[in-house]
Amino acid sequence: MSTLRILALAARQPSRLPPPSRLIPVQSRHLETRRTFSASPSAKFPIGVDPKTTGGVPWSIGELNHVAIAVPDIDKATSFYRDVLKAKVSEKVALPDHGVYTVFINLGNTKIELLHPYGPKSPIANFLAKKPDGGIHHICVEVDDIKAAMADLKAKKIRALDPEPKIGAHGKPVVFLHPKDCGGVLVELEQK
Structure with a gap:
């Protein structure tokens, strides 16, 4: 689920949001100091990073x-x-x-x-x-x-x-x- 969809869903139906444990911080590609959240497991890591091979440690x-x-x-x-x-x-x-x-x-x-x-x-x-x-x-x-x-x-x-x-x-x-x-x-x- 994209960050924008999560924000839109939160505004309309907060009860349908994934539990906080599934919202994982990821680095924004646009503002280095801003952090966003995503419910998609593949969106946890920067492009090119495979969480299965890095032991869950992102690198970029x-x-x-x-x-x-x-x-x-x-x-x-x-x-x-x-x-x-x-x-x-x-x-x-x-x-x-x-x-x-x-x-x-x-x-x-x-x-x-x-x-x-x-x-x-x-x-x-x-x-x-x-x-x-x-x-x-x-x-x-x-x-x-x-x-x-x-x-x-x-x-x-x-x-x-x-x-x-x-x-x-x-x-x-x-x-x-x-x-x-x-x-x-x-x-x-x-x-x-």
Whole structure:
């Protein structure tokens, strides 16, 4: 039963309303701070969330956090964004646990992450061996509950590259999803 039907029914025939235990709060898609109620079990969760596979814990996808680009020369790429395009650019940071150097370019509504190999066993070294000029490596989207997202996606046969999240460049838990399960795109989920 939709929210509007429940409100209309409440106004006309309050005795026909489902019991309060069946009215479950859901997040409004229009106003983030407003909550609505629904009697429909499938409407409890945001689009794409299956309560059977998440153990009843809803999760939702958020904003695009960044697009990551593998680059053969991180200083040259940084100079291009900073000096030519006049973007705000972070310092180069080494992330040995991930095998990369990173630089973030702030675009206001999202970021670009420049990736360069840190050591010969870097996944970015493998990427650049196949594409010496570099290119888009992955996209990163935010999720409000990374563990619930991982459980739900696993139940839907979407593979994560690691069984547990790691701490990413922003100091938050991240996990990568297998590109073969995501339309050929390496997708990174980051805890909001």
